[in-house]
Amino acid sequence: MTIDTASITILQQAADKLATGFAHLPQHQTQYDEDRTLQVLLEVAERMWDNYPYPHPQYAGQMLKPPHPVARMAYQLAQWINPNNHALDGGKASSAMEKEAVAKIAHMYGWSEYLGHLTSGGTFANLEALWVANQSHPGKMIVGSKQAHYTHSRICSALQISYLAVEVDDYARMDMVALEEMLKSQDVGTVVVTMGTTGVGSVDPLPQIVQLQKRYGFRIHIDSAYGGYYKLARNLAANASHAYEVMHLADSIVVDPHKHGLQPYGCGCVLFKDPQVGRFYQHDSPYTYFSSDELHLGEISLECSRAGAAAVALWATMELLPLTIGGEFAKDLESCRNAAMDLYTRLQADQRFVTPLEPELDIVMWVPKAPTTSAMSILAQRTFEMAEANELHLATFSFPSALVKQAYPQVVIDSDMTVCMRSCLMKPEHEQWLDRIWAILDQVQQQL
Numbered sequence: 339m340t341i342d343t344a345s346i347t348i349l350q351q352a353a354d355k356l357a358t359g360f361a362h363l364p365q366h367q368t369q370y371d372e373d374r375t376l377q378v379l380l381e382v383a384e385r386m387w388d389n390y391p392y393p394h395p396q397y398a399g400q401m402l403k404p405p406h407p408v409a410r411m412a413y414q415l416a417q418w419i420n421p422n423n424h425a426l427d428g429g430k431a432s433s434a435m436e437k438e439a440v441a442k443i444a445h446m447y448g449w450s451e452y453l454g455h456l457t458s459g460g461t462f463a464n465l466e467a468l469w470v471a472n473q474s475h476p477g478k479m480i481v482g483s484k485q486a487h488y489t490h491s492r493i494c495s496a497l498q499i500s501y502l503a504v505e506v507d508d509y510a511r512m513d514m515v516a517l518e519e520m521l522k523s524q525d526v527g528t529v530v531v532t533m534g535t536t537g538v539g540s541v542d543p544l545p546q547i548v549q550l551q552k553r554y555g556f557r558i559h560i561d562s563a564y565g566g567y568y569k570l571a572r573n574l575a576a577n578a579s580h581a582y583e584v585m586h587l588a589d590s591i592v593v594d595p596h597k598h599g600l601q602p603y604g605c606g607c608v609l610f611k612d613p614q615v616g617r618f619y620q621h622d623s624p625y626t627y628f629s630s631d632e633l634h635l636g637e638i639s640l641e642c643s644r645a646g647a648a649a650v651a652l653w654a655t656m657e658l659l660p661l662t663i664g665g666e667f668a669k670d671l672e673s674c675r676n677a678a679m680d681l682y683t684r685l686q687a688d689q690r691f692v693t694p695l696e697p698e699l700d701i702v703m704w705v706p707k708a709p710t711t712s713a714m715s716i717l718a719q720r721t722f723e724m725a726e727a728n729e730l731h732l733a734t735f736s737f738p739s740a741l742v743k744q745a746y747p748q749v750v751i752d753s754d755m756t757v758c759m760r761s762c763l764m765k766p767e768h769e770q771w772l773d774r775i776w777a778i779l780d781q782v783q784q785q786l
């Protein structure tokens with residue numbers, strides 16, 4: 339694996355340009371011990387060896403995607419200024435860039451009127467959405483599927499909102515019969531619809547949930563922290579593409595630019611369809627807002643300080659790779675999905691494996707066959723370790739054994755959950771690397 343250092347010359351030119359904007363000030367240079375700094379940095383480089391090779395295509399495990407070089411460089415460039423997007427005083431240019439970047443994301447979902455901003459990540463974005471949901475439907479319950487991100491129940495506990503988990507169907511999507519029963523028996527204010535579950539990438543059936551909303555009247559919050567950008571892909575199967583078609587009907591949407599949006603960590607995004615929810619954020623901080631009349635992002639965010647650099651990096655990335663259907667960014671997502679379908683097809687055609695689910699996005703799950711679910715779990719764990727020894731880096735995920743049995747009726751269930759293999763094929767290069775990935779998997783399976 340090589341580290342892209344050619345970009346350092348690009349960054350150098352941009353840094354020189356940045357400096358010309360401040361050249362009129364009296365000369366001032368930050369002082370630091372260069373020799374000692376180099377020593378420390380070399381130590382850092384060595385410490386960083388202790389990582390899986392996340393940027394490499396043979397890393398195909400957890401949700402880790404390398405930021406685009408333009409994002410990395412724009413972030414670094416902004417660091418020489420280090421703006422704070424809490425208030426315009428602290429980050430003038432980067433606040434404007436945040437508004438432009440967020441407008442483009444909102445536009446992707448068909449919203450021209452909205453309220454939204456960046457957050458430190460998906461968890462905080464969901465926290466704001468659920469906090470607003472509770473402000474507008476006070477005292478009512480929030481529900482999400484059993485495959486929804488684990489932080490929803492934790493967020494609700496922190497906000498003292500009651501939360502219930504709805505059963506999933508055989509496709510790991512929110513079960514509509516179970517949801518309707520809950521709507522009849524409980525005072526539900528908000529349904530969290532996951533579009534791209536963290537475990538397996540399943541997409542809850544939004545069109546049916548919208549139908550239920552007409553009868554029962556609740557807020558719809560879409561958690562598409564992982565899957566949100568798949569709005570731009572043209573190669574999804576029916577359930578997912580129908581759900582993506584009606585995303586604009588939601589009340590709020592969360593998407594993580596630091597998952598599939600090519601950003602360094604520290605970049606989530608929350609959007610509200612009704613700009614009037616801004617009234618819930620009212621506060622009277624006496625000292626931060628004196629010098630400007632424009633809306634401060636700090637007035638519509640629960641967080642105070644936020645990295646202006648994150649907004650700059652996102653803005654630069656979308657400038658280079660616009661969010662257009664059929665554009666380079668969208669095609670790269672389609673490649674990820676193709677890679678997942680390719681791996682799934684190979685696994686499914688192979689008698690040695692069970693594939694409990696067809697991928698809806700780019701996450702593939704499988705497990706080597708064995709007579710019992712506990713024996714399958716052991717084989718999955720061994721696959722993980724042996725693949726790692728062969729420089730193929732996968733992940734594991736505990737999946738309900740009942741759903742494994744749907745795909746493999748002969749298996750004897752002797753554990754509630756079965757450990758399965760899980761692979762997030764988040765890099766477009768995975769499409770080209772699949773032969774190699776498959777060769778390692780095949781070899782590992784022969785040695786199990």
Ligand SMILES: *Cc1c(COP(=O)(O)O)cnc(C)c1O
Binds near residue numbers: 461464561562597606
């Ligand atoms: C990753 C993820 C989250 C949490 O987002 P962070 O950015 O890790 O805080 C929430 N929901 C879903 C569906 C996710 O995939």
